[in-house]
Amino acid sequence: MRIAALIVAAGSGSRMGSDGSGLAKQFRLLAGRPVLAHTADCFAKHPLISSITIVAPIDAPELVVTALKNGPSVEIVRGGESRSASVALGLAALPSDTTHVLIHDGARPLVAAETISKVIEALKTNPAAAPALPVTDALWRGVDGEVTAAQSREGLYRAQTPQGFEINAIRAAHSGGEAPDDVELARLAGYPVAITEGHEDNIKLTYPADFARAERILQARENNMDIRLGNGFDVHRFGEGDHVVLCGIKVPFGRGLQGHSDADVGMHAVTDAIYGALARGDIGQHFPPSDPQWKGAESHIFLRHAVDLASDMGFTITNVDCTLICEQPKIGPHAIAMRAEMARIMNLDVERISVKATTSERLGFTGRGEGIASISTATLVKT
Numbered sequence: 001m002r003i004a005a006l007i008v009a010a011g012s013g014s015r016m017g018s019d020g021s022g023l024a025k026q027f028r029l030l031a032g033r034p035v036l037a038h039t040a041d042c043f044a045k046h047p048l049i050s051s052i053t054i055v056a057p058i059d060a061p062e063l064v065v066t067a068l069k070n071g072p073s074v075e076i077v078r079g080g081e082s083r084s085a086s087v088a089l090g091l092a093a094l095p096s097d098t099t100h101v102l103i104h105d106g107a108r109p110l111v112a113a114e115t116i117s118k119v120i121e122a123l124k125t126n127p128a129a130a131p132a133l134p135v136t137d138a139l140w141r142g143v144d145g146e147v148t149a150a151q152s153r154e155g156l157y158r159a160q161t162p163q164g165f166e167i168n169a170i171r172a173a174h175s176g177g178e179a180p181d182d183v184e185l186a187r188l189a190g191y192p193v194a195i196t197e198g199h200e201d202n203i204k205l206t207y208p209a210d211f212a213r214a215e216r217i218l219q220a221r222e223n224n225m226d227i228r229l230g231n232g233f234d235v236h237r238f239g240e241g242d243h244v245v246l247c248g249i250k251v252p253f254g255r256g257l258q259g260h261s262d263a264d265v266g267m268h269a270v271t272d273a274i275y276g277a278l279a280r281g282d283i284g285q286h287f288p289p290s291d292p293q294w295k296g297a298e299s300h301i302f303l304r305h306a307v308d309l310a311s312d313m314g315f316t317i318t319n320v321d322c323t324l325i326c327e328q329p330k331i332g333p334h335a336i337a338m339r340a341e342m343a344r345i346m347n348l349d350v351e352r353i354s355v356k357a358t359t360s361e362r363l364g365f366t367g368r369g370e371g372i373a374s375i376s377t378a379t380l381v382k383t
């Protein structure tokens with residue numbers, strides 16, 4: 001799956017009334033940052049999202065650029081005259097390898113990783129899926145401030161976003177016409193839409209009081225934030241060979257590294273840093289060297305396992321820092337490729353991954369050129 005997030009921020013937000021800024025709600029400040037920056041962050045931090053595209057107001061696309069000045073990197077597309085037209089323009093601008101899209105309201109800045117994950121999970125077996133919560137309040141009809149009838153709440157849901165679709169299904173649905181939301185368009189085009197579990201905090205900022213509630217939710221999350229730091233250390237000895245594999249990159253060299261797997265000392269240290277942050281043992285426990293099936297194994301298998309475990313436990317990896325310790329080979333010329341390869345394996349932005357190197361001033365086993373060591377750290381956050 002290549003999952004794109006399409007955030008719709010093209011509305012005028014006129015229902016909010018004026019807060020003196022004259023800005024639509026998705027561009028106003030929430031806890032000191034534009035609402036849209038919070039929204040984009042929710043998707044940027046999710047490990048399964050591969051791209052983010054934001055649909056901007058037709059008459060003021062620069063508002064999105066300004067709102068995301070200190071935010072994650074995104075594609076910005078100018079919207080259309082209606083919501084449907086804006087979504088269609090956004091769909092047309094997604095990366096060509098996109099297989100699924102999550103369409104989200106720019107004014108829902110509190111969507112949890114768990115809500116996004118449940119939609120993605122449902123998309124494995126459904127062409128469309130969206131979060132919702134059952135209506136629990138009693139419902140009345142009323143006229144002129146007087147109750148005229150009770151309304152059954154049976155089978156009623158409060159719809160939320162992100163609404164997820166197979167890319168071809170939603171493109172076909174949009175070619176068919178207009179509807180107030182994308183789920184309705186998909187249904188009219190004949191695609192069944194699965195309901196996933198929404199969350200009470202996934203509110204759409206509509207009225208001024210919603211901002212105060214959203215700030216309280218953000219504050220509570222900050223108070224509950226679980227931040228983990230892990231470290232990993234690994235050593236492999238030089239032996240016969242004509243190359244070494246470091247952080248997933250084959251580096252030509254007059255010697256090789258010995259080990260049960262591909263002996264990627266950098267990737268092993270990063271993997272152990274993640275296990276360490278989770279307090280879930282180390283590579284040797286998950287992939288015992290005594291087990292012949294891991295002989296010669298490529299280390300991306302180990303790293304991917306640690307990344308998946310972090311995700312399963314509700315953590316987001318926010319950064320990794322890997323130091324390689326050796327006199328030779330020179331790491332600098334390969335560092336960018338190493339960062340890119342680990343970013344690809346971990347499904348993280350390359351800006352969150354550091355690979356650097358040091359010598360040990362010719363002291364000790366690394367100084368004598370007997371092998372390569374690596375020390376790495378990883379930061380994981382659960383909100």
Ligand code: MG
Pocket residue numbers: 234235236259263264265268
């Ligand atoms: Mg190792």
